[in-house]
Amino acid sequence: MRKITHYYSLTPEWQYDLVKQLNTEVIDDKLIIVPDDIGKGFFYFSQVMDGISVVYADLTTKIPFKITRKKSENELFIFHFDLSEHINLIKINDIDYEIGAFNQLDLAIFDNQLESTFKPSVNERIIALRLLIDKKLLHDFIEKFQKKENIFNHTATTRKVFYHYGNIDSNSILLIKSLKNKSVNDLSYDSFIKGISLKVLGNFFNKFYYSKEKDTKLTEIENEFIEKTKNYLTNNLYGPFPSLIFL
Template sequence: MKKIFHYYSLTPEWQHKLADQTETKVIDNKIIIFPEKIGKGQSYFTQVTPGISVFFIDLSLNTPLKICREVSENDLYIFHFDLSEHVNLIKINNEDYEIGSYDKLDLAIIDNQIESSYKPAVHERTFAVRILVDKSLLSNFIAKYSSKETKHQTKDKTQKKDEFYHYGNIDSNSTLLLQSLKTKSIHDLSFDSFIKGTALKLLGNFFSRFYDLENNTNPLTQAENEAMNKTKDFLLENIYGPFPSVVFLATMAGMSESKYKIAFKKCFNTTPNNFFIKEKMTIGKELLKSGEFHTLTEVMYELNYSKLSYFTSKYYELFNRKPIDDFVKKGH
């Protein structure tokens, strides 16, 4: 069995070690096409937002392969979603687990400080998505995870207290998201935007299941107001990307989804999604008038939209004008 070793980081440089060991190259810092002697398929890596990246692999092996992830200095949690239609093996802390959609155990969350390995089945289509998340974004989740005593106990006495892994099920909504990803080509122009949006929705679905919904109509504390401003700043800093799920923003704020929605409304008199759209359309108006684009489609892609009709409708709702009315074509 061939063994290959790699590490993870939120930026794309880690892929080169993986590509070198499989005797191929990284294309555009995103794509690896595996050579035929390894198997048929590819992988795709992209940064979703600061603190979140996603790695996608779709591969049918021709030879047994063990993919070993080494511990690195990067403080990450790895959310592994496996929708392979067979059983693969994943090893965490020297314990083997079967994982795959047919096994009903298809989700693993691993601390980057714990070594793990992945052995896809040979002559079967292996399909998995790994979302890498900076630990600093999930401190509240980790605290609640420990408090619920769902931390997985192992025989490894060297494991640090803040290291953990979780092994369980993908929810049905996430399964549908992953199934839709199966039908996409990594060479489509819209693939990068699609996988970024999918990654955020997968995280949102997970946290939606994890947190107990609770209502809180009390006045916001100073800490809660600071949390609202933190998530608002996050939206503004990532205005060119897709909208992160409300549940993900709530996790960042250390609140349940319902409490976060109420708190955001109190602070900004609107919903997180409407706030995001308004700011995005405001920037869109500046881009349209900039004279730096040849077509409306270019502006649309710059704003991370894939449907011109959606962009047009949201723009009209806000300004009572169509994008074409404000568009200054490059060179004119």
């Protein structure tokens, strides 16, 4: 298994050690082409605005591959949106979670002070959008997040850090999928991915702050039929819409 380690920062320098380990190069401080011995595809980095950067991965590995993000002193939250064409594993706090477009859960949020490891499926296309956000922009979010039921971890310094595992909203799924059809060599690509990043982030916060929490829980039979409907639609993406009556 090929093992790579790196750290994140809001600025491009985090890529320099990564490309040495991959035995490749970074182009214009933005684009890293995956070398042939690992697979095909790329990583793309851009500074969206002050306090927000994006890392987008579109690649297919042909060998077992594990990339570990080491915790650092950079005060960041990482929003990981995963629309890969197969289930991948992401390890947070020594627990492996399944994540990807064909899994029920495709969003992970974690504190940069927690180490995480990403283990993609071999010979399957990986599509992942990661937003790196300065904690200074997220004071209100952090405060409200802590009031909800989420997973916390205490660091060696007794600081409380958290991570969350959930769903991407449907509009953001379409936005991220639009990146799949955009050439990374297109002159407008950088502006395009910045726009997508801000829209996806806006969708998340809109859902987080304004969605109404209902006390009514779904019954077991409702959950069963929702799952059957979702599986049918997922397995028949290229067929005609079956009608609401059928569903």
